[in-house]
Amino acid sequence: MTTKIRRLAATLSLSTGIAALCAPAMAQDLGEPVPQLQIAYYAADMGPMYEQSARVLSEEWAKLGLSFQMQPVQFSSFISNIMVGGGLEDMAVFTVGADPDRVDPTYWLHDLGACGARRNGAKWCDEAYTEMVKKQRELVKQDERLQLVHEAQKYFHDVAPWWPATNTVYGILWNSDKWDNVTSPAPVAAHEGLVDPWLSAKPKTDDRILDWAHYEDVTTYNPMAEEGAVGWVRFIFDTFAKNNSKGETVPWAAAAWEFTDPQTVKVTLREGMKFHDGEAVTADDAVFTINTVVELQPPAMSSRIANLAGAEKVDDLTFNVKLKAPDASFITTVLTYLFILPEHHWANYDGDKVARDVVADGAVIGSGPFKFKSWRVNETHELETFAEHFHAAEYDGVRRLALGQADAIRSAMLSGTGDIASMVLPVAAMSDLAAQNDHLDFLEIPSHGSMLVWLNNQKAPFTDPAFRKALRVATAKQRAAIEGWLGFAVPAGEGPVPVQLGMWHNSELPEVPFDVDAARKILEDAGYGWDGQGRLHFPKK
């Protein structure tokens, strides 16, 4: 395939090459040729979109006189070697998911871009920028923070160490003969939501159990250890707050919260909540939970609780959360994530609480809108509606079917066994099914999940801002969205923060339209040139 792209590049550059021959730039005016560049992307086990997108993007970049080596990398190796391990060779085209904690700009600005940040795989380091993005996190006054966030985006956009290409569109497919009011959890992917569409759905028939045609199993019902099916476990264990589809953080188990100082948040619980075993939920339970996770530091929770210092009770419904450092993102990312364990089921447990097998112990007890009913490994999970919950569903229960593959999910949706599907089945297939079948409806969820173009900012030619900008201008976002993602992605906006984050995104950044000729012009102006074969050469030293 490498050769194929090279060949393509050669034929394409033939025409431009002839022009280049006539151009004044002669071979002796040029420096070394730009070497072949490696593009890493998620291997096909993550779906064919990455492969397809990387191919489309590199096709356009090849028109700048570059050649590429396609390097599929398995997801886990990609994360540990490239994203965290600093092993990026030249370029990478990959996505970051629409996780709920990423509705806060800190992830995009700081985690992916600051000096020394663990996920700064593009290896760009700028002290001034790092200062800015660290500072914004500490500004608990929203308007101050917003201004700094916008400023940082401007700075980043001018330097262009990396840029997004597309934003992913997710989808929900559901049986509209049987269910009503299935709502969109945008910008978060549907599998992480809770209110939308799950709790809002209303049954139209006597079948009052919502069957979710899902891909894989839940690993454990111990919320301190679960990391894949976080949203599912939050069906059982209430969080303090929720993010809604408008991007706001709204009360859930907590009725209210406020920063009493930059490192203290006072939280007031909702009145009258009960655990599934009938005991009342009190501030003691919340304080116990927070102090337990701070003490145990469960690895699965580490990213969210790193800044937690502890909690103390104020009265039966009120407690203070102490932070290690001021953190404005605490509300959007931690309050919406932390759960409440019943102290009476956990305080006297002597074993390793993080590793506790709660199913075997009969301790899957929370205060959430659903009660645990059964689990058949790699087959089904069944939860019952907890009628006493303040936001109880209007149906009797929810089942998660671990079907393992798109084809079975499709079959389940067609046969009526599945009521709702939200992943694995490609969005395009969902949309097709809804168009072809009267009983199925489809909902698009534009998300903040982004496909990013990463460059190794410590290596030539990417150390040259002109080269980076030329590549950015030649990034075929539209093609990637249509051909790579089958139209179920949208060309990304400018800057590191996705448009889907609403107010956090700086909409005043200058737009960079796709234009290969303009890109060539940028390179030419910076002293780059092309040889007889149309191959790009560095400027002469």
Added chain:
Amino acid sequence: MAPARTRSPALARDLARLDERLSAKPAAHLKVNGLSIGYSTLRGRFHAVEDVSFEVRAGTNLGLVGESGCGKSTVVKALMGLLPEFTGISGEALLDGQNILGLSDAQLEPIRWNRISLITQSAMNSLDPVYCIGDQICEAILAHEKVGKAVAWARAEEMFALVGLPAERLYEFPHQFSGGMRQRAVIAMALALNAGMLLADEPTTALDPIMQSQIMSRIRGIHEHMRRSMILVTHDIAVVAETCEAVVVMYAGKVAESGPTADVLERPLHPYTMGLQNAFPRLPVRGQPRQPLISIPGTVPNLLLPPSGCRFASRCPFATDLCRTTAPQLHTVGAQSAACHYTERADEFRAAAARPETWRNMRVGA
């Protein structure tokens, strides 16, 4: 493990009835007329057996003699209906007047073993290795007689006693038997239904000489005891002399000579018979010098391209041009008949054939 001693009265009664029924079977009469057997192969069609006729009178033994590859066993297989289905068979074989050639397996079912049974050539391979001997004998009995397994087993014990094997060895598997014992087991099996006609296809070939004579004397003993008809296929002319009333000598798929054993051995008409006699050690006849062993030089001709004349011509020390061009007819001399152009010169040939030089000096393959 000694059921013979513990037979219940009912079993004993049933067994007695079965024995009675079987021993009432008469010996069979077999007449074979113009039997020809041909195969078609990739390289053409050939006749393994051509125009063979003979008769076995009820209660007598017929010896079928010849070198290996001359079609003896093929005749036996044809009579049992065991030749492959694509074999071309013509002629008839009348068993008590009924033609048994060309019948289907289903039609043969009531005839096989019931009226005509077989002692096979190599007992080594002719017993199913995964069943015990008793089961294999019982299988034959149960296929033809409506008796219980116990009765069949008891009958098998009787047969084993007849061939001199202890009854408890019925429980053993073929590989636990020695060659001679296996051969006796096969004989016991062949006798199980007291068929009127017994085909013994080289029953002793695979055995050592001592065992050979033991088995043969047992066959003779049984024959005298039960008075069945029998065709004994062998290449050992001495065995025929001791056992059979009549003999058919075959060469290259054709009958060379036939007649009463005494006549044929005393006064062979065909040079092949003479050669055959020379090739086997004989007990010295009183008053005559000890005969040297002389083998017939050369080999049986390729039947795919049979010689146009007498098939024995290439190995015959007395062959003439006539022999090499024209196939001889059967000439009858008394009770004997022989396929030789020069039956009238038989006396002269016999004298010459007794001298080793006669055979040694001929040009083989001329």
Added chain:
Amino acid sequence: MRAYILRRLAQSVLVVWAVTTIMFFMFRVMPADPTAILLERGLTDEARQALLEQWGLTGSMWDQYLAYLGNLIQGDFGSSFFYRKPVWEVLWPLIVNTLWIAIPGLLLGAAIGAAIGTAVGWARRGGKLERSGIFLATVIRGVPNFVIGIALLTIFSSTLGWFPGFGMGDPGATTGFARYFTLDFLHHLALPLIAVIIYFMPENLLLMRSGVVENRTEDYIELVRAKGVPQRRVAWHAARNSMLPLITWLFPALAETIAGIVVIEIVFSWPGVGRELVLAVTRQDYPLAQAAFFLLAVMIVLANLAADLVYGKLDPRVVYK
């Protein structure tokens, strides 16, 4: 006999140890990182270290290996990284599910294959039955098992709608052991079972046919024919003797086929060991994948041992030394 079995058992233990060792080191040199998913979600360095320690992934490879072997000898397969509980608890119900399609599928496949194979082997050489039998069996043998699955699903589930298209039971059906005896379960079982049968049958058929063809010209078959027993009985003798080589092939093939059922489980979304093994590999869940692999290796070794013993039962000539 006992000495023989003991010696074979000792050999088997050695082989299993070798396979286990190979697998252990294969997983350890994998460049992939089992903590990757957590890393992507922002796992801190300390937490990662704690996790690696908890999973027994720190220390030298040699120490890890010794610890693993030590635990294995005590019957402890370790804990699944993914499920956070003992591997055995995860695998046990899945093994039962796999056996439900494997054992009946293989037995039926072998029996049907052997029966048809005998008929084809006994048929006239060069005749219609023989030729079409061989041809069809050879062609069916060439159908990859996932194509069998796809075809069955497309025809009988999607088009005709006779059978459900996935899984082991309707959601909300009977739970517990009783579920295996419900109509719903049998309904779901049908297609994957048929797929296993079709997948497994042709080789049995061809082997049996070869055996019968080889045996039908043997002298003892001639003698059985001469005895005037019914033709079916004669064919049985040939079949009975052809079973011997079939058995030596069948048992190892059985284990191998259980391994091949992986694909069928995935196509039919059958919650079995095979599907879990593939998932465990993609999730870098070493303990689970290693345990599943270990079980398969043990199965193959035991199957070989069983083949030896059954062979001895079927063939009186065999003497164990």
Added chain:
Amino acid sequence: MTQVPDQGAIRGRSLFSSARDSFRLLMEDNFAVVGVAILAIFVLLAIIGPWLAPYEPFKAMMTETGRLNRLSPPNATHLLGTTAFGNDVLSQFLHGFRVALIVGLVAALAVGFISTVFGVLSGYFGGYVDDVLMRLTDIALSIPTLPFAIVAVALLGPSIENIILVITILFWRNGARIIRSAVLTERERIYVKWARAAGASHFHIIMRHILPNIVRIVFLWVTMSVAFAILTEASLSFLGLGDPTVVSWGQMLNTAFSSGNLRTAWWWVVPPSLALVLLVSSLYLIGRAYEEQTNPRLRRR
């Protein structure tokens, strides 16, 4: 058997002539002729297929309105329709021939070579070498193939070279055993002993006596290995462990499977399935004929 064999018997046969004999015998089997004919067509398509392909296999087809031409049933411009990703099925299908044949042939040659070397060394020299090699195959035979391939490919990374490597590692063991037992029989033959007595070198005996006589078994095994290799590659690709940079039939099916179109887009599913079945079946037909050759008891009389 007391005759002294003539010079020819000591000299033995050339590998080439016995291979030719074996092929001639093969062509006497009708089924094998069918297999060879299908195989020949496949080889031809593998050579010219990529040129016949009307489009680049991964090129996205657009409709006039600028939308992706997804899942279009067969029509005049796309004879076999398009995939869910707007790729031309015919073009992908045609590229698949080369991949299948390359995987099959390279893997089979490697397997054939290794199993022959091991089998011959083990069978011919026996003793210590034999013991060690046979214990090795004992272990190798206890490794379940597909699961091992899944793990190994996940470990090495999904590329066509690695898949071929894994297939070679997996299948040499059976071949080595079969060839070893054939060599054991050949070694005891009278003409080998005579050749030895006449002072022939081990190399000469192996090349002129042993190999020419086991060449059918080697052919049988190589033929079967081609089939196994193609099936294994297809299974791995179907499970999503194939090389993402090439188009193989297993991969096409995997894409159809993972995009949930397996049971509806027949124009996308049927061609690769059918091609796999035809190819593997034709190899089995040839293999069966070799089997009858190597086993005289199966030959028709």
